[in-house]
Structure formats: structure tokens, C-alpha cells
Amino acid sequence: MSDSITLLKEKAAAAITGALDADALRELEVAYLGKKGEVTALLKSLGQLAPEERKTMGKAVNDARAEIEKMIADRRERLEGEALDRDLAETGFDLTLPGIPLPAEAGRWHPISIIADRVERAFEQLGFLVLDYPEVETEHYNFDALNIPADHPARDMQDTFWLKNGCLLRTHTSPGQVRAMHEYPLPLRAIFPGRVFRYERTDASHEHTFHQVEGLMIDRDLSVSNLIAIMKVLLETIFEREVTVRLRPGFFPFVEPGFELDIRCMNCGGAGCSVCKHSGWVELLPCGLVHPNVLRAGGVDPEKWVGWAFGLGLSRLAMMRYKISHITHFMGADPRFLRQFPEGGAR
Amino acid sequence: MKVSWSWISRFAEVGDLDAVALSTRFTLGVAEIDEVLRVGVPDATLEGEARAAALSKVVIAKVIACRPHPQAEKLQLVTVDFGGPEPREIVSGAPNARTGLLSVFADEGAVIVGKDGAPAVLGEAVIRGVPSRGMLVSFAELGIGDDHAGVIEVPDAIAPGTPLAKAAPAFDDVIWDIDNKSLTHRPDCWGHVGLAREIAALCRRPFTWRAPEVTFPDVADVAVKNEAPDLCPRYSCFTMDGIAVGPSPLWMQILLWRLGQRPINNLVDFTNLAMLTVGNPLHAFDRRQIGGDTIVVRRAAPDEPFTTLDGRAHRLTADDLVIADARKPVALAGVMGGENSMVAADTTRIVLESANFHAGAIRRTAVRTQTRTDSSARFEKSLDPHQVWDASRFFADLVLTHIPGARVSSCFEDVFPAPPAPVVIRTTGAFVARRLGLDVTAEQVADVLGRLQFGVTTDGDDLTVTVPTFRATKDIGIPEDLVEEVGRWHGYDNIAPELPAVRLAKPFSLPVRTVSRRLREALSGELGFLEAMTYSFCRVEDLSACGLDPARHLALENPISAEEPVLRASMFPNLLAAVIRNERREPRQRMYELGRVYHGTQEGFPTQPRIAALVLSDRHADAADTTLFFQMKDAVLRALRTQERGAPGVERLPDPTPFSHPVRCARVTLGGAPVGWIAQVHPRTRRQLQLESPVVMACLELDVIAGLPKVVVPFEPLPRFPGMEHDLTVLVPRTVAAADVARALAGVAPEITREVTCFAVYESPKFPDRRSLSFRLHLAHKERTLTQEELVELHEKAVSTVQKTFDAQVAS
Numbered sequence A: 001m002s003d004s005i006t007l008l009k010e011k012a013a014a015a016i017t018g019a020l021d022a023d024a025l026r027e028l029e030v031a032y033l034g035k036k037g038e039v040t041a042l043l044k045s046l047g048q049l050a051p052e053e054r055k056t057m058g059k060a061v062n063d064a065r066a067e068i069e070k071m072i073a074d075r076r077e078r079l080e081g082e083a084l085d086r087d088l089a090e091t092g093f094d095l096t097l098p099g100i101p102l103p104a105e106a107g108r109w110h111p112i113s114i115i116a117d118r119v120e121r122a123f124e125q126l127g128f129l130v131l132d133y134p135e136v137e138t139e140h141y142n143f144d145a146l147n148i149p150a151d152h153p154a155r156d157m158q159d160t161f162w163l164k165n166g167c168l169l170r171t172h173t174s175p176g177q178v179r180a181m182h183e184y185p186l187p188l189r190a191i192f193p194g195r196v197f198r199y200e201r202t203d204a205s206h207e208h209t210f211h212q213v214e215g216l217m218i219d220r221d222l223s224v225s226n227l228i229a230i231m232k233v234l235l236e237t238i239f240e241r242e243v244t245v246r247l248r249p250g251f252f253p254f255v256e257p258g259f260e261l262d263i264r265c266m267n268c269g270g271a272g273c274s275v276c277k278h279s280g281w282v283e284l285l286p287c288g289l290v291h292p293n294v295l296r297a298g299g300v301d302p303e304k305w306v307g308w309a310f311g312l313g314l315s316r317l318a319m320m321r322y323k324i325s326h327i328t329h330f331m332g333a334d335p336r337f338l339r340q341f342p343e344g345g346a347r
Numbered sequence B: 001m002k003v004s005w006s007w008i009s010r011f012a013e014v015g016d017l018d019a020v021a022l023s024t025r026f027t028l029g030v031a032e033i034d035e036v037l038r039v040g041v042p043d044a045t046l047e048g049e050a051r052a053a054a055l056s057k058v059v060i061a062k063v064i065a066c067r068p069h070p071q072a073e074k075l076q077l078v079t080v081d082f083g084g085p086e087p088r089e090i091v092s093g094a095p096n097a098r099t100g101l102l103s104v105f106a107d108e109g110a111v112i113v114g115k116d117g118a119p120a121v122l123g124e125a126v127i128r129g130v131p132s133r134g135m136l137v138s139f140a141e142l143g144i145g146d147d148h149a150g151v152i153e154v155p156d157a158i159a160p161g162t163p164l165a166k167a168a169p170a171f172d173d174v175i176w177d178i179d180n181k182s183l184t185h186r187p188d189c190w191g192h193v194g195l196a197r198e199i200a201a202l203c204r205r206p207f208t209w210r211a212p213e214v215t216f217p218d219v220a221d222v223a224v225k226n227e228a229p230d231l232c233p234r235y236s237c238f239t240m241d242g243i244a245v246g247p248s249p250l251w252m253q254i255l256l257w258r259l260g261q262r263p264i265n266n267l268v269d270f271t272n273l274a275m276l277t278v279g280n281p282l283h284a285f286d287r288r289q290i291g292g293d294t295i296v297v298r299r300a301a302p303d304e305p306f307t308t309l310d311g312r313a314h315r316l317t318a319d320d321l322v323i324a325d326a327r328k329p330v331a332l333a334g335v336m337g338g339e340n341s342m343v344a345a346d347t348t349r350i351v352l353e354s355a356n357f358h359a360g361a362i363r364r365t366a367v368r369t370q371t372r373t374d375s376s377a378r379f380e381k382s383l384d385p386h387q388v389w390d391a392s393r394f395f396a397d398l399v400l401t402h403i404p405g406a407r408v409s410s411c412f413e414d415v416f417p418a419p420p421a422p423v424v425i426r427t428t429g430a431f432v433a434r435r436l437g438l439d440v441t442a443e444q445v446a447d448v449l450g451r452l453q454f455g456v457t458t459d460g461d462d463l464t465v466t467v468p469t470f471r472a473t474k475d476i477g478i479p480e481d482l483v484e485e486v487g488r489w490h491g492y493d494n495i496a497p498e499l500p501a502v503r504l505a506k507p508f509s510l511p512v513r514t515v516s517r518r519l520r521e522a523l524s525g526e527l528g529f530l531e532a533m534t535y536s537f538c539r540v541e542d543l544s545a546c547g548l549d550p551a552r553h554l555a556l557e558n559p560i561s562a563e564e565p566v567l568r569a570s571m572f573p574n575l576l577a578a579v580i581r582n583e584r585r586e587p588r589q590r591m592y593e594l595g596r597v598y599h600g601t602q603e604g605f606p607t608q609p610r611i612a613a614l615v616l617s618d619r620h621a622d623a624a625d626t627t628l629f630f631q632m633k634d635a636v637l638r639a640l641r642t643q644e645r646g647a648p649g650v651e652r653l654p655d656p657t658p659f660s661h662p663v664r665c666a667r668v669t670l671g672g673a674p675v676g677w678i679a680q681v682h683p684r685t686r687r688q689l690q691l692e693s694p695v696v697m698a699c700l701e702l703d704v705i706a707g708l709p710k711v712v713v714p715f716e717p718l719p720r721f722p723g724m725e726h727d728l729t730v731l732v733p734r735t736v737a738a739a740d741v742a743r744a745l746a747g748v749a750p751e752i753t754r755e756v757t758c759f760a761v762y763e764s765p766k767f768p769d770r771r772s773l774s775f776r777l778h779l780a781h782k783e784r785t786l787t788q789e790e791l792v793e794l795h796e797k798a799v800s801t802v803q804k805t806f807d808a809q810v811a812s
């Protein structure tokens, strides 16, 4: 009995695969599943069996029926697809026909690209390389090499998207620090902009995806004084006006000493307003001298070299520059938003 | 973390300083303060004498008589002695107002928190026909915490008339709310004592705190057996008898409210206050609940059940540390006590635990069991094990002071097998000066470190620095850490900015960035595209509609939503979703994105190629019309021409994506190398996505383009003799490729044909199998002017060639 079921299935499979059009398939459907079809006949023949056997065989026949139904359905879909493809193929399409110029229209850079471009250009003029590093990172580059071992409370600050393969989405652009140290000779001056990810709910000012630019400089002799000067020059170039900055202690395991850099609120000039939460200052970026452990992770001898690094939020900067209220606009691909920033590429 | 200035002033001579002004200095020198609150008078606009006057109206008062209100059942007429010349009868609705109650009275002129949350100045009121001046108040009405339950019950004996601000300094106080994140690396700053030490150093004022002296009798009660010294560097405990559980004194209740802790009872409050003051979490066990006379510190057995005192049941692992008696765990070490050993109202005998635990282990347990407590938050910062002793004495002293009849009834059982060796750092004044870019000498460095309680010896420029134990657990270990101490103490504002002097280096730019930039300039420039960005995650639904298999995408362990569990391997599912969102408003869309896609199996490091993805849509276009396709072709070829990597072109695409039209697609080449494709969206995909507009996509692989050799097209000499143009229109079968016709035409007289372009295409139902193509031949001879005869000859040869080769019909 079970042999005949297997045989029937095999026969049906061969016939279905061989059916070349919808009509042939419909005939097969009748031949196997119809009132006088072979499966139906098999079901009827169960009556001769003992009750025990009838039960198990009944199930087997019904399973076979379902399988054949599925084979027919799959084949039908496939034939329909092929028929569609054939229809599509018969249009006499000639890809060598000449292109048609699009009607003239104003194109636009994404506001993040505009800001990134300003930052990149400023740093290129200072002799920095502009590099680009992976967004899917390893735990090593994102945390361990940056002096953030497992169980370090600093990992809290950076709620992380983990991949099933053990990799993660970088939580900051800082993994580029160690990658750049491995790839380029010293002394090194580089920035690396890009997309970063934090595992958090989105609202007006929080996004799980945003943009940062990391800056790194390694030389024989660098100081906090140099860092303040570079940051001031950078911010004045971006904002095209004089800015007042201040440093205060900030804890980031990959720098020592580490700072938060604030700028005098540009909205109120320091008098206090809602933008600066009435403090007169706006927190802008973390920075500091590169921790010796991070230099070591990059194969750099901290006895001979010193580095500084910063991480600047490009999304944040774009929001400040254009007074954008909702960070989620950036990733929304809404032309009404994207058309509003005309100065892309302006020099 | 909330900090009370009045409580800080107990430990350092800083009480006369302006805590509001000082908060900025603290933010610049230590850690970020989120908010500074002047508390005591709910109306922040009141200052100086007006504020003092309002404050003085809030005093301790005793209820000396009560009688019913003549008009209202729920109100009473209450006579209070508030220290005035004579008692006053007022109307009160408080359920707990009763004769003999010691409470707090707010007289006329006091400012309280009104029912709507706004400040309200008390005046005379007539309540249900009875005039009343002043009122007994609840904590919430004074702006202390959120307890509305009834009027304040003062548990300790305070004379009526005493201003509340005097009886409880935390009533009139300045509260700093410090950003916890900015204290991550400062285990010493998780209590008021440590903060006072820091503030005293910052202000050059004396730090006065010493742990109280407590005598421990030489009697053993509970012994300690530490089976996991790697996870518990120090464990101590002692027993106290004669405990009576009751309310804490008023000043302490108010202080705790101010620090964000709800007062519970004296035992709980004392452990909390000790933690908030010294920084070390403590735990009080009811002695009755500890079976036997030994506390065992051990790893939990795998799957060992334990219920924490918040009522949650956990299954532990061997990574979790427990405090146990002979039979059962009584606490999840450093995280939370057990339901089975809590102090109760009738507790008279306690065992106080003061211990130090391994930061990583506590953090792992707290994260895994989802039990983040004030205690675990502190232990995971790596506390100084020496705090254990200070915290024990601070707690014992609170009990002895505030619970009459209580006594310490055992010795201080202390298991501290390996006190950490002192951390000694060698550095130089010059090193610190060079790193900061600030002129400081070794003496100045020594002075700053001395104020911060480091041990320093100098020898010329050399400094030998011994780190105090409360900074040595994690915070300070290398010379760079000392640079920070000096820098923040001096104030970074005092460092003059100076650009670094550097050596020039060879210019270099990453080829792929140049490729992206040129594409962006072309697309967002003359080609009129909008640059968009979309997420790196994509929806299963969109993938399926595009015929892509979600299982072949990199999957997230913790996706932001169940609908978006994978990373994009193509940018088009998200871009098409954007086109759909926009298409009602924006019938014609021209967008592109530059970004990465992610390819990889579940093992190994994923490749993340950089892609330019373009979309062109026209909701009003007929899907059969090919205009969009050739507009995209034009745009892509133009954009690629700026790359200087050879001539761009298109050719047949053998392997279109499942969401691409199988015929209306083309491979894009640059200098002959494949660099991407163009395709109309497959009709099936359109249907499944419910995409109304026909859309043409283009995909360019930026890394591939960047890898192609640079080709600079050389100058072409200008013709010396005038050229001619000759147009030819042919009607060819639709199966004939325009490019083949152009090539054939160019081959008719190659020596004089400079270029052949197809400039017009015409299709008509009148000749359904054919297509009209118009070509322009650009002709010129290098050595002479072409003659009319040559042109006629060329025309005839061209006509016969296309007629023979392509079965073309040529209009005469």
C-alpha cells in the first residue's frame, strides 16, 4: 500500500514538472485529484483494509494529496511567471537606443552630506586624510580595542545592535581609530565620517541610526592645547562665525584625559534659552588624548607617540545649522524635506 | 544622582559658599550637573528677604486640642501651638490630625505647593463658614517628595515654633542632580563624603569628615566563610541588638526625600543614608532569619531558585554570587536582598553586611536578572574596599544615636584576605606640562595632587605619586590619569589654544570617496536628483515582495522591531518603500542614495560594499513606455562620464535581480568593465509592493568603479577643413539594435566618418514590428573639404548597406 502511494507521488511529480502550460496542468489536476482521479481511487481502496491500517494509510494518502496539490500550485506559479517573462520578452526592447535627457530640475545634497562635506573640506585643508570604515563591526574594534572590556559599565552608554553572527553595528565611528593605526603610517592625521547605530527607540531627538565623524591625530608631541585649537578652528569653519568653546571632564574609556566639548549657545549667545536648557552652553562632542591602551591596540608605542581624537555628531550639527526639529527627517527620504537644502557642493 | 548641599556642608567647610554658582565650577572640574534646584520655597522667583520671610513661616507645631467643624463632617477645628504668643485654632481636613500630634505648620505668608502644582501664598481663608489662618501641611505641600497621605508626623522631640529650616537643614537646601553617566569612572563620587572631598579640593577648603568612632565588643556572633574571594574581595558583618523599628527623625526623612529616596523605616533609611553618604551599599538582615551562625559567600548552584525582596523569583547560575546561611541564599550579593531575610516591624536583632564585590560579576548578575539597583549601580563602578569599614561605623553610629537601647553586640567580623597593594605612579612635571600644553612645574603638580589626597614626593622634576585607595580601584593607574587631575583642577579654560606644528605629508585621497563625491556632484547637480538616506534595516515583507529571501540576509539578534529583523543586502526595498510613501504627493521622483549594503553568512566578517542606488518614478507614465528607462540610461552615463575611468556604456544583462524586469534591464559598463545595472521594476514586484508608479532603478558599485584604472581621454585635434553632417532615417525591424545600425553606418566610409549618433526614435502602431531611427553622420576629411559627389556616394552606399544588413526601409 505505502509503496503504491510513493509510486503515485513520483509519477505525479514527473508529470507536473513536465507540464508546459496551464491547460496541461489543469488536466493533471483532474487526473490525480479529481472525483475520478488516482488519489481519490486510492482513498476509496482503503475500505478493504483493517481499521488500524486504514487510519495510518488514510493519513499517508491525505499527505500525498496535499503534496501533489502543492506541487501543482508551485508549478502553476512558475509557469505563470515564465509566461509573464515571455510576454515581457516580446516587446522588442533595444537597450542601445539613445538616452533621453531628463528635464532640467534642481538636484539637492542631503543635509548630512552638506555638513560632512564642510567638515571634510576643512580637515583636508589641514592635511587630514578622509577615510571610510565598515558599519558592521566586530566587538574587538568597537569595544575591546577601545579599552571597553566586557562588563565595563561604559557599554551601557552605547546600547548595541548585535548580529546573530556575533558582529555588531558600530555604536560610534571610533573603531576607525584602531583600523587607521593599522593601515596608515605615522604620523597620522585622519577623519572618518559615517553612519552609526544605537539600540534605542526613536523620538524627536533620538534615532537608532545617525551620523558622526571621528577625528584622529597621532604625532610625536600633541597636547590638550592643540586639541582645543583644532576644535575651535573646525567649528568656526563649519559655523562660519567665531565660536567660544569650553572643555570639561568627560569619561570615555578610549581617551585619557577625556572631555566633553561645549560651545557657547549660538541661539542666545550664552544668555540662556530653551536650546541650551538655560545654561548658555551646548554639549557638542566628546574628545581627548588617545588612551595608551588604544594606541597599543593599534600597534602604536605610547612611549613614543601621542594622539588625540574626537567624535562629532553630524546629525546633531545639521540639526543645529538648519534648526531641524526632528532627527527622523534625515532617514525619511521625503522629497519635501530633501529639497530644502540648496547649498550642497558650494565652495 | 541627587546631592544635598546641606549634607555636603557637614563634611567639608563649604557651607558659606554659593552652591548655585559653584555648580558650574563642579561641572567644569568634576562631572556634569544636569540640574540645580533651590528648594524650600516652591516659588523660585522669591529671593533674599522675601524668601527668608516665607521660609520663617514654616515651623514645628503641636496639636493641643481638636473639635469637630460645625458645618463639615470631614473637617476639624484644631488648636495648634506653633510657638507664637498664643495657640491658634485653624480648620484642618487632615485625617491624621489629632491631639498630641507634633507636625509642621505653615502660617500666613508661607508659600506652599498648591493643588495645581503651582506655588500658593497662604492667606486668611474662610472654610465652610469658619475663618482659618495657616495650615498643617503634608510633605508634598512643602514640595518635599510626593507624600500627600496626611500632615507631617514629626517623630522626634522638637520644640513647637522651631523653624523647619532649622530642624531639618535639607528643607532649605540646594540640590544638584549629577548626570550618573559622567560619574561612571568615579567610584569615589557615589556618596556625599567623596563629593565633599572633591568640592573641598576644588575650593581649597578643609575636608573635615572622619568616620565616627564605634566600639565593637570582643564577642563573636556570625562567622563569615568566603568561598569566592575572586568575586568578593572583602566581606564584613556585625550584629546589633535592642533594635526598635520605627520612623526616622524628621531631618533624615526630609534629607532622604531630597535625595530621591522615600523614607521607609529607620533601619532601611539608615542603610540608605549610609550608602548615600559613604558610598558603600549595606544590607541589614533580620538575625532570626539567618540559620546557624555562619554566613557563606558563594557562587550560586546552577538553576538555584531565589526570590528577591521585590517579590521576583529568579533562577541563578554559577556566575551569580549569593550570600547564604547554612541552608539557603539570603541575598543576591551586591544586588538585592532576599524576601526571606528582610527586616520586619518586629525585628530587634540585625546582622549588618558591609562588603565589597567584583564589579564585573555584579554587573553581569544585575543585567541578567534585570535587577538594576542603587547597590548594583555602585558596585559595578569598582568601589574602594576600604569604604566597608567607614560605612559600617557610620551605620552603627546612626543606630546608636537614634534608637535608644540599641547596642553593638558582636565583634566586627571582617574577611579581607588580600588588601590591594598601593598604586604608585612615576611621572614628571614636564610630561604633565607637555600633554596639557600648559606651563606647570612639578611643584604645582604636587600641590594639586596633594589637595586631591594623593601622596606625592618630588625629586627635581620627577614625581612619585601614591594614589589614594578610593581612586585606585579603576580610575587612576597611569601618568595620563594624573594629567587629567591637574588639567581639570587648573581648569581647561586656562590652557591657551595652539595649533600643532606638523610635518607635511604626501597628499592622498581614498579613491572610493572621490568616486562618491563626483557621483553626488553630478546627480545632485545637473542631473536634478535628490540625495536621500534610508535605514540599514529592512522589512521582511518588502524583501518578499521583491523576491528576495530574508534568510539570506544578515540577521539581528535584537532588532528594533520584529518586522525589520535583517540588514539590507540591496538598497532598493527601502528606496522603493520611500517611493511608495511619497508617490501620492510626488508623482515624479528622482532620488538616489549612496551607502553600504551588507553581505555575509552567519559566520565571518561581512563584506559591506558601497553602492549608489538611483530611482526614477513617474506615476502618470504608462508602464509600457520606455522613456523612464532611457532617461535613467542618460543620467547614469552622464554621471559616469565624470569618473575618468573610460567610456560608460550599456550591454545586455544576463542576471537581473528578482525584482528587475527581465528584459528592460541593462548592465552598465565603464571602460568595458561591468559596474552596475539599470532595470525597470518587475511588474510582479510592483503588484506585490502595491507600487502605483512605474519605476526604473540603477545600481552602481562604487568600490568596483574605484578599482578601475584612471583613463584620461586625450585631446582630439580640431579639424582643419570644414565638416558636414548628413542625416539618415531608417525603418528597421524592432529586433534590430540601434547601436548595430550606427556601427554599420560608421563602417561605410570609415576614413571620413567621425561619429554616428542616433538622435530620434519613432514607434507607431502603423508599423508595429518596426521602428524608425534617425542617424546623424558627422563627416570630415583630414586633408580637404568633402565634395557633394562624395556625399551622394556615401548616402547610396549607406542605404544599400542597411537595406541588406538589417532589412531596413529608407525613406527617400
Ligand SMILES: [Zn+2]
Pocket: A265, A266, A267, A268, A269, A270, A271, A272, A273, A274, A275, A276, A277, A278, A280, A281
Ligand atoms: Zn541658549
